[in-house]
Amino acid sequence: MSDSAISADLDAPPESGPRLVLVTTPIGNLGDMTPRAWDVLREADAIACEDTRTTRRLLEQGGVTDKRLIACHDHNETASAAGIVKLIEDGATVALVSDAGTPAISDPGYRVVQAALKAGLTVSAAPGVSSVIMALSISGLPTDRFSFLGFPPRKSGKRQALFELYGELAASLVVMESPQRLAECLADARAVLGDRRAALSLELTKRFERVWRGTLSELEARLADPPKGEAVIVIAGADEVREKKNKYAAFSKAPKRD
Structure with missing residues (x-):
């Protein structure tokens, strides 16, 4: 592949069209928010989030103040997933975030992804810090x-x-x-x-x-x-524990000096 082709791949924008995009947010340091993550949040028609107050504060840091926020947490994820799927089927792009880190990894999001895939919708991600x-x-x-x-x-x-x-x-x-x-x-x-x-x-x-x-x-x-x-x-x-035990076992069986 030529250098120009590699550059073109690296510069390619996220895929467009109705879809669900899982967006990783910082786990503590705001500087870990990627440019692509900000782009997805700015372009999304709606943002599903674990806690609307936490997400609103994050969005304000990036100057994103005009987005519809949808609560999607442990207690309402199944019902929320149905609504998110309907939005995407109607032509929307929905970003999914948790309070920190990657949605669906020890955070809500799995049921939303599962529902979107079952409906035949596109699911992608803007990855980040873990x-x-x-x-x-x-x-x-x-x-x-x-x-x-x-x-x-x-x-x-x-x-x-x-x-x-x-x-x-x-x-x-x-x-x-x-x-x-x-x-x-x-x-x-x-x-x-x-x-x-x-x-x-x-x-x-x-x-x-x-x-x-x-x-x-x-x-x-x-x-x-x-x-x-x-x-x-x-x-x-x-494996590390066994290696250490084997090492000591071999040492203990070695011939002893007179």
């Missing part, structure tokens, strides 16, 4: 394979069952958690998985961004005072 990918990339743990577990169950027994289910995977595990349950989540992970290496990311892209690395017990010990904001935990996969 707390999951950011936390994984800076964790210092293997990134070639990972499993995203989302927000684990609130109760300890169900949390431990989740870690049991994924504990033998040869992949790093990525978990999102609220500050109120963070210590308990780390304790349950350690009880099931053992004291694996892990990284805890807090306030990503914000002023007080912190990343703690160590074993699960070491991270747990640092939580004397619950931090603010949602956290992302990355835990070493079973």
Whole structure:
């Protein structure tokens, strides 16, 4: 492909026509809002959002003040999806956003996408920053394979069952958690998985961004005072644990000096 063809592809505008577009919004730093995301929001006929107040404040930052906002959250998503599909069928382009990050990824949006696809409508996205990918990339743990577990169950027994289910995977595990349950989540992970290496990311892209690395017990010990904001935990996969055990086993079997 020629340089001019590559340039033309990079400069191509988003596809036009009636469609649903999932737009990723910043997880803390407004500078992470992409030019394409702003373009989609400005051109959309309506914007479906998790919280109209949060989205209105974001839109004001980009000078977008004349858009119809449609509430689409956990409690009304199915009903809202039907209305969004009808709008698109009538010729509208609808942008879908959550309060922060990517719609449908541990946020409302899945049912809207499902309904739009079932109706044969076009679904696309204007991607952007991701707390999951950011936390994984800076964790210092293997990134070639990972499993995203989302927000684990609130109760300890169900949390431990989740870690049991994924504990033998040869992949790093990525978990999102609220500050109120963070210590308990780390304790349950350690009880099931053992004291694996892990990284805890807090306030990503914000002023007080912190990343703690160590074993699960070491991270747990640092939580004397619950931090603010949602956290992302990355835990070493079973393959790394097995490698370490095999290394020590081989060392212990080595011939000893007289």
